[in-house]
Amino acid sequence: MRHNPLALGQTSIIVLFFGTLFISGCAPFSHLTWISPEGHDGPQASQCGACHVEQYQEWQGTAHAGAFTSKTFQEAAGSPAKEECLRCHAPLDINTGKTEARFFHQKEGVTCISCHLSQGKMHGPHPISALITPHPVQGNDPFYLSPALCATCHGETQTQWQKAAAGQQIRICQECHIPTVQRRAAKGTNLFSKILVSFDEKFQTRSHAITLENMVNFPGSVTITTRALNQGKDAPALAITISNNLPHDLPTGTFGEKEIQLALIFLKEGVQVAEKTVVVSNEKQPLAAGEIKKLQIPLSPAATRADTLRLNLERHCESRAGRPPIILSATIIDSVSEAFH
Numbered sequence: 001m002r003h004n005p006l007a008l009g010q011t012s013i014i015v016l017f018f019g020t021l022f023i024s025g026c027a028p029f030s031h032l033t034w035i036s037p038e039g040h041d042g043p044q045a046s047q048c049g050a051c052h053v054e055q056y057q058e059w060q061g062t063a064h065a066g067a068f069t070s071k072t073f074q075e076a077a078g079s080p081a082k083e084e085c086l087r088c089h090a091p092l093d094i095n096t097g098k099t100e101a102r103f104f105h106q107k108e109g110v111t112c113i114s115c116h117l118s119q120g121k122m123h124g125p126h127p128i129s130a131l132i133t134p135h136p137v138q139g140n141d142p143f144y145l146s147p148a149l150c151a152t153c154h155g156e157t158q159t160q161w162q163k164a165a166a167g168q169q170i171r172i173c174q175e176c177h178i179p180t181v182q183r184r185a186a187k188g189t190n191l192f193s194k195i196l197v198s199f200d201e202k203f204q205t206r207s208h209a210i211t212l213e214n215m216v217n218f219p220g221s222v223t224i225t226t227r228a229l230n231q232g233k234d235a236p237a238l239a240i241t242i243s244n245n246l247p248h249d250l251p252t253g254t255f256g257e258k259e260i261q262l263a264l265i266f267l268k269e270g271v272q273v274a275e276k277t278v279v280v281s282n283e284k285q286p287l288a289a290g291e292i293k294k295l296q297i298p299l300s301p302a303a304t305r306a307d308t309l310r311l312n313l314e315r316h317c318e319s320r321a322g323r324p325p326i327i328l329s330a331t332i333i334d335s336v337s338e339a340f341h
């Protein structure tokens with residue numbers, strides 16, 4: 001038996017308490033699914049965070065949470081922001097398969113209810129095991145495990161992905177972008193709620209921290225090979241081949257002034273002797289899925305005397321000043337001097 005008699009005793013009191021409340025028509029949690037008839041008021045993320053503590057903490061600070069407040073979005077969308085932009089940057093309900101603007105708590109951007117609240121119920125991917133759910137739940141909804149959810153807003157990337165897949169089985173968005181976690185859907189914050197949630201099953205699910213930082217150095221996403229040219233002669237150079245092994249463009253998405261740069265750092269006995277940065281691609285001229293780019297980089301005499309070369313492939317974004325570049329791939333070659341002498 002999983003639970004001790006005391007917990008069961010207390011639980012039945014709680015069941016009775018909530019049961020009485022619900023039966024008496026005074027549902028204490030009805031605000032969680034309530035949207036005003038004119039659509040100007042509705043639930044807030046922090047209210048969900050009272051029980052879904054981890055999901056709320058993970059989501060805060062992500063690009064999704066900042067999709068409306070982002071400075072570049074504010075500048076581009078006008079004031080008040082155009083309704084057509086709010087469709088994806090502050091949406092109401094994507095479960096319907098189409099997107100429409102939300103006219104309350106817009107600062108929350110792509111928020112809990114955007115992805116989960118539809119037709120008065122909270123939709124999610126798992127079977128429901130809770131004794132009592134404070135809001136109506138529609139479990140086992142396959143939409144949450146499918147790339148179709150991401151495609152509601154990332155249509156352009158989805159088209160690239162479909163082309164790369166070309167009928168084969170390849171990884172879906174979630175598998176690369178969102179780490180898995182093991183947990184219960186809700187967390188207790190006081191004695192009563194702790195006992196209540198102890199009945200819920202734990203399951204494998206995914207974090208809500210959908211950020212590029214969370215997937216740094218994704219193995220094999222981009223590969224780089226180098227070869228020395230004109231060894232020992234007048235015009236030494238490096239031939240570099242970069243392959244985009246991702247199932248979408250590098251970078252993907254047409255907004256935000258993104259640039260992929262290759263930084264070459266030449267070291268001799270641990271001290272930097274030369275440095276060079278080349279632009280590999282940007283959102284206007286991305287590398288398509290599977291595309292290979294060849295670069296020829298002339299080297300200074302100092303660079304050819306280096307013993308070690310560090311290659312960092314970095315994603316920069318002008319519109320997010322202050323965000324450190326994301327390292328997509330880092331390679332160290334420790335036989336540079338032999339190649340040239």
Ligand code: HEC
Pocket residue numbers: 045048049052055056057059064110111112113114115116124125126144145149174183184185186204205206208
């Ligand atoms: C961009 C869409 C999106 C947003 C925004 C979002 N979720 Fe989710 N949520 C998902 C997806 C997708 C899953 C399924 C993850 C899996 O199991 O692969 C999920 C799963 C869940 C689950 C069940 C699994 C778990 O993590 O325990 C809960 C509860 C949940 N979300 C609550 C929230 C709350 C609360 C917020 C706001 C703080 C939120 N979600 C914001 C897409 C979203």
Ligand code: HEC
Pocket residue numbers: 029032033043044045047048049050051052112113116117122123124125126127128129130132133134135137138139140184185186200201
């Ligand atoms: C008073 C606590 C409480 C609050 C507040 C709350 N929930 Fe829940 N929620 C639960 C419980 C309990 C379950 C059922 C968990 C289970 O059976 O595993 C649940 C289930 C869910 C699920 C289904 C998860 C799955 O595994 O498929 C989603 C999605 C969800 N809630 C989203 C939300 C959102 C969005 C809000 C805010 C608008 C919210 N919840 C507010 C307690 C709460």
Ligand code: HEC
Pocket residue numbers: 063064066067068070073088089091094110114149150151152153154173174177210211212213
């Ligand atoms: C409701 C619309 C919507 C849905 C659904 C959605 N996204 Fe997004 N996503 C956005 C918007 C808008 C941005 C850009 C926000 C910004 O940078 O200000 C974004 C940004 C991102 C980023 C960039 C993150 C970063 O750290 O800069 C990634 C990665 C991403 N989304 C992946 C996903 C994945 C994977 C899914 C499916 C699980 C998904 N998105 C579902 C609208 C959405």
Ligand code: HEC
Pocket residue numbers: 147150151154157158161171172173174176177212215218221246247248249250251252253258315328
């Ligand atoms: C094989 C792993 C993989 C799969 C599958 C994948 N991605 Fe990515 N994605 C990455 C990597 C690695 C990056 C970082 C490179 C970059 O920033 O361009 C990235 C970048 C992104 C970005 C941010 C681009 C930027 O620089 O701001 C978005 C948005 C995105 N992916 C959405 C998606 C969507 C939507 C899907 C599904 C249709 C998907 N990805 C499938 C690995 C993957």
Ligand code: HEC
Pocket residue numbers: 070071072073076077082084085086087088089152153154155156252253254255256319320
């Ligand atoms: C179909 C959904 C959709 C619509 C409609 C939409 N966007 Fe976006 N927007 C996205 C997604 C997804 C991203 C992030 C990935 C990318 O660049 O594609 C994004 C990113 C952005 C960014 C970069 C955010 C940052 O912080 O760097 C800006 C700016 C932006 N959008 C402005 C707008 C404006 C202005 C409109 C209205 C004219 C608009 N968007 C309409 C989905 C959408």
